[in-house]
Amino acid sequence: MNDSTPAAPVVLDVWCELQCPDCHHALTDVHALRARYGDRIEIRFRHFPLEKNRHAYAAAQAAEEAAAQGKDWPYIEAVLARTADLGRAGEPLLVEVAGELGLDAEEFDTALIDGRHMLIVDADQAEGKAIGITGTPTYVIGGERLDGGKSQVGLRERIEAIADRLLAGQG
Numbered sequence: 001m002n003d004s005t006p007a008a009p010v011v012l013d014v015w016c017e018l019q020c021p022d023c024h025h026a027l028t029d030v031h032a033l034r035a036r037y038g039d040r041i042e043i044r045f046r047h048f049p050l051e052k053n054r055h056a057y058a059a060a061q062a063a064e065e066a067a068a069q070g071k072d073w074p075y076i077e078a079v080l081a082r083t084a085d086l087g088r089a090g091e092p093l094l095v096e097v098a099g100e101l102g103l104d105a106e107e108f109d110t111a112l113i114d115g116r117h118m119l120i121v122d123a124d125q126a127e128g129k130a131i132g133i134t135g136t137p138t139y140v141i142g143g144e145r146l147d148g149g150k151s152q153v154g155l156r157e158r159i160e161a162i163a164d165r166l167l168a169g170q171g
Contacts (some may be wrong), residue, residue, distance in 0.1 A: 009042040010166045012159065013137040014130050016080075017049045018059035019087060024080040026137040026148055029156040033163075041163055045076055047124040048136050055090045057121065062094040062108055064117035069103045142166045 013031060014021040030043055045063070049056035049152060057077055066075030078097045086093050091112055099105035111117060131140065137148040138153070142162050148155050 009040055009161050010037075010141065011042045012163070013044050013046045015046045015048040015124075015133050015136055015140070016054060016076075017047065017056040018063060018076065018079045019053035019056040020080075020136045021083050022148065025139045026069040027080060027161070029079060029148075032156055033159065036160065037163060038163060038166075040167060045072065045111075045127065048128045048138070049125065051119065051165070052137065053087070055086050055094075058091050059086060059094055060121040060124075061112055061115070061117040062091075062098070062167055063106050064120050065111040066098065066101075067101060068111075068117075069099055069107070071103060074101055075103070108127050109138055128156050131135045141153055 012033065016026065027094040033041060045058040047063070049060045063076050063079070066072050075097065079094065082093065082097070089096075094112065095108045096103045096146060109155065126131065128138070132145065133149065135144060139146040139148060139159055141159055142165070144162055146155055146158055
């Protein structure tokens with residue numbers, strides 16, 4: 001690698017589900033990490049719908065449709081801001097949020113019916129289970145798993161320490 005080639009970003013996988021109130025609170029850390037690291041850290045949303053939340057699987061598929069339409073993070077954040085509403089309203093809320101963001105709501109409805117994004121959600125969930133994830137949010141950075149489901153306290157600092165170490169190792 002020469003000096004003009006930028007280093008690959010550090011990858012932070014955030015395992016979440018869109019009906020999880022703790023995942024909504026985790027967005028504060030995600031925003032802070034983006035502000036601190038910019039493009040030196042790649043934050044990837046990974047699906048881990050929990051069986052206890054009956055609309056989580058559909059929400060994960062809807063997030064993938066939002067990604068296909070170019071607005072994954074705005075959609076994820078909008079749905080996470082309404083976790084209680086999602087619990088009550090279910091799939092109609094997912095389509096409503098898409099419309100509010102200017103996405104093709106009809107295509108969302110079709111995607112939820114035809115299941116075109118099920119394989120992505122299933123693959124994420126299977127990978128999460130394989131690495132020992134049991135709840136959300138859970139973070140994986142530099143091969144280290146950090147469970148945020150019990151408490152977010154001190155988690156961002158732990159993620160920053162790992163990210164700083166990994167970024168220092170690239171120089």
